[in-house]
Amino acid sequence: MEELKQEVYEANMLLPKYNLVTFTWGNVSGIDRDKNLLVIKPSGVDYDQLSPEKMVVVDLDGNVVEGELNPSSDTATHCVLYKQFPNIKGVVHTHSPWAVSFAQAGLDIPAAGTTHADTFYGPIPVSRAMEEDEVVTDYEKQTGDVIVETFLKRHIDPDEVPAVLVNDHGPFTWGKSAFQAVHNAVVLEEVAKMAYHSLQLNPHHIEMDHYLLDKHYLRKHGRNAYYGQAIDK
Numbered sequence: 001m002e003e004l005k006q007e008v009y010e011a012n013m014l015l016p017k018y019n020l021v022t023f024t025w026g027n028v029s030g031i032d033r034d035k036n037l038l039v040i041k042p043s044g045v046d047y048d049q050l051s052p053e054k055m056v057v058v059d060l061d062g063n064v065v066e067g068e069l070n071p072s073s074d075t076a077t078h079c080v081l082y083k084q085f086p087n088i089k090g091v092v093h094t095h096s097p098w099a100v101s102f103a104q105a106g107l108d109i110p111a112a113g114t115t116h117a118d119t120f121y122g123p124i125p126v127s128r129a130m131e132e133d134e135v136v137t138d139y140e141k142q143t144g145d146v147i148v149e150t151f152l153k154r155h156i157d158p159d160e161v162p163a164v165l166v167n168d169h170g171p172f173t174w175g176k177s178a179f180q181a182v183h184n185a186v187v188l189e190e191v192a193k194m195a196y197h198s199l200q201l202n203p204h205h206i207e208m209d210h211y212l213l214d215k216h217y218l219r220k221h222g223r224n225a226y227y228g229q230a231i232d233k
């Protein structure tokens with residue numbers, strides 16, 4: 001687990017580097033799928049006080065297996081995502097302002113251009129607002145459940161759109177490693193900013209044409225399709 005602690009520590013340090021967080025906001029985790037153990041940032045610790053040794057190891061139920069500090073307050077959300085999205089090995093939560101603005105407005109981030117399509121095969125979905133009892137009982141676990149519900153109800157593949165906006169809260173991203181999850185968080189913030197400005201310039205021309213989304217995303221990610229029909233060429 002030492003290697004994963006080092007990776008997750010370095011991934012956490014990228015959040016302030018790319019201006020995705022302020023103070024102790026946000027968190028990154030990574031999972032060892034063989035051991036079913038995840039490493040996550042400790043709760044409430046300033047980024048400049050972090051070290052690989054301060055990372056916390058928990059099981060998929062959030063029980064601390066190793067570490068002196070409390071795990072991130074969002075640990076339960078990370079655990080739900082690892083359980084429900086079997087191909088992911090890293091999760092990130094940030095408070096990046098442009099993505100949070102869409103989350104607070106209850107709006108998807110539209111697939112407005114090829115910058116978006118490079119990483120996300122469609123709009124970034126915003127979850128529904130959570131009910132009072134969901135917030136009061138176990139907010140962080142319920143947050144994970146609402147994220148999974150969003151992808152199931154909208155038939156979105158989490159491997160093709162590795163990001164979500166939690167309504168009234170902020171973004172979560174994921175990927176095949178903690179570093180890839182951070183990369184997706186950086187791209188998410190950039191495309192949120194671009195989409196906001198595109199909407200201001202021309203709200204009537206925002207969603208990119210599907211054939212361009214298909215060609216661009218699927219060509220970059222190993223498939224080639226046209227209007228969703230896979231073309232074996």
Ligand SMILES: O=C(CO)[C@@H](O)[C@H](O)COP(=O)(O)O
Pocket residue numbers: 024025026027041042043044045071072073074093095
């Ligand atoms: O979303 C929130 C608070 O709104 C949390 O993600 C904090 O931003 C970070 O909490 P810790 O990871 O330090 O517990």
